[in-house]
Amino acid sequence: MKIAIVGAGIVGVTTAFELAQDGHAVSVFEQRSAAAEESSFAAGGLLAPGLLSPWSAPGASPFPTLLGSQSTLRLGSALTLAEMSWLRRWRRAARACAKSGEPRPPLVALERLARYSQVRLLHLTESLDLRFEHSHGTLLLLRSPDDTKTLTAAIKALRDGGGTLHEVDADTARSIEPGLSPALHLAGALHAPEGLSGNCRQFALVMRQASQHRGAQFHFNTRVHRLAGHPIGVHVQGEATPRPFDAVVLCAGAQSAALLRPLGQNLPLVALHGSSVSAPLREELHAPQGVVVDVQTQTTIARLGQRVRVSGGAELGRGTAQAHPQTLNTLYRVLGECFPGGVTHSSGLQVWRGARPMLPDGPPAVGATTVPGLWLNLGHGASGWSLACGSARALADQIAGRTPDIDLEGLGAQRF
Numbered sequence: 001m002k003i004a005i006v007g008a009g010i011v012g013v014t015t016a017f018e019l020a021q022d023g024h025a026v027s028v029f030e031q032r033s034a035a036a037e038e039s040s041f042a043a044g045g046l047l048a049p050g051l052l053s054p055w056s057a058p059g060a061s062p063f064p065t066l067l068g069s070q071s072t073l074r075l076g077s078a079l080t081l082a083e084m085s086w087l088r089r090w091r092r093a094a095r096a097c098a099k100s101g102e103p104r105p106p107l108v109a110l111e112r113l114a115r116y117s118q119v120r121l122l123h124l125t126e127s128l129d130l131r132f133e134h135s136h137g138t139l140l141l142l143r144s145p146d147d148t149k150t151l152t153a154a155i156k157a158l159r160d161g162g163g164t165l166h167e168v169d170a171d172t173a174r175s176i177e178p179g180l181s182p183a184l185h186l187a188g189a190l191h192a193p194e195g196l197s198g199n200c201r202q203f204a205l206v207m208r209q210a211s212q213h214r215g216a217q218f219h220f221n222t223r224v225h226r227l228a229g230h231p232i233g234v235h236v237q238g239e240a241t242p243r244p245f246d247a248v249v250l251c252a253g254a255q256s257a258a259l260l261r262p263l264g265q266n267l268p269l270v271a272l273h274g275s276s277v278s279a280p281l282r283e284e285l286h287a288p289q290g291v292v293v294d295v296q297t298q299t300t301i302a303r304l305g306q307r308v309r310v311s312g313g314a315e316l317g318r319g320t321a322q323a324h325p326q327t328l329n330t331l332y333r334v335l336g337e338c339f340p341g342g343v344t345h346s347s348g349l350q351v352w353r354g355a356r357p358m359l360p361d362g363p364p365a366v367g368a369t370t371v372p373g374l375w376l377n378l379g380h381g382a383s384g385w386s387l388a389c390g391s392a393r394a395l396a397d398q399i400a401g402r403t404p405d406i407d408l409e410g411l412g413a414q415r416f
């Protein structure tokens, strides 16, 4: 088949690879000049377990607080109706999860996809001999005994799915991550020995090359300003007529909803912004070895080769293009509290702000739409890096008419 993909973030690039691998003629349209220039540029790095990414789904992380300088969710000056409705749905689902302590179906669907994705990523890494910065082990810091309570449903979903998560005391946590500050008070920690972190952008770039070797064509600086419905195709900005295709896969991240609306497809997708700071390593022994999640502040600190990346913050609604000052304060504070002396602040700092393309229940939309030939792979929220390889393979199987390796219940666009 002749297939167009809109968007060359981590999701578009992995989708291009799987479709090209299946023998399709793939054309990727990307408005930026390279792959992974938007949400996938400097994402936190947490790959596995995907469910432990802060903000991965309502009920997977602590209930979002809105007020005060320590709030985990910051609201912009003017929320749209869509953003207000998204927030209501997210908070309602998070509250229901916190009350019962049981994982709701979206949490289970997300865990299943994240687990499959990890297997697929490891397979691709080995079979294609992919080189990208990565490290092993995930440690969740529990600063107070209450931190575990807020994670009950996620922990259950992880363990029910076959994941290993050890409850460890503060001394054991320090032996797993010896760079943790002795001054940091810990009630304990949760350790996922099979956890992984990695550099999302680097992986996207090597996967773009692997896709090109299989014949995928990448058209950079090429904006799709409209999708054509009947017959299916893409209107490229500056061209008079649409380019026809047998199928179009929309992987346009946070900008997908606007492209879908004219075709009568309304998805409750919002952009939840956050930031990351990447700093050069100063002292190996004082830096994280794998990825560390600070449950209380919803931040992650990941080791990426010779750098450490701290990320977090959640901002809904209109804001500036710059990182939010309070988010940055939190990132620097948490990094200093956990790994003082691990990084150098004087030069080589990279500060980034990006959007998590979020649906209100957590999991992405992966599959067919009601428009013949139009497929979705979008809305991966806070765990697009963790989910990309699995959702790309599952979508390619659906397009080929094969039964995917995992149950896709809870991932269809029709659920909204």
Ligand SMILES: Cc1cc2nc3c(=O)[nH]c(=O)nc-3n(C[C@H](O)[C@H](O)[C@H](O)COP(=O)(O)OP(=O)(O)OC[C@H]3O[C@@H](n4cnc5c(N)ncnc54)[C@H](O)[C@@H]3O)c2cc1C
Pocket: 006, 007, 008, 009, 010, 011, 012, 029, 030, 031, 032, 035, 036, 037, 038, 039, 040, 041, 042, 043, 044, 045, 046, 047, 053, 222, 223, 224, 225, 251, 252, 253, 254, 255, 256, 259, 272, 273, 274, 275, 276, 300, 311, 312, 353, 354, 355, 356, 357, 378, 379, 380, 381, 382, 383, 384, 385, 386, 387
């Ligand atoms: C602060 C922060 C920390 C994060 N940490 C993690 C983490 O630790 N682990 C994890 O798994 N995930 C994390 N994420 C989430 C992850 O970054 C996203 O889920 C993922 O990058 C989304 O990938 P994507 O390909 O869907 O979107 P994008 O990377 O945004 O790609 C979409 C692409 O579509 C292109 N595009 C859009 N519209 C058009 C158009 N009309 N024409 C042509 N091209 C178009 C865009 O230019 C863009 O390149 C984090 C996100 C943030 C913001």
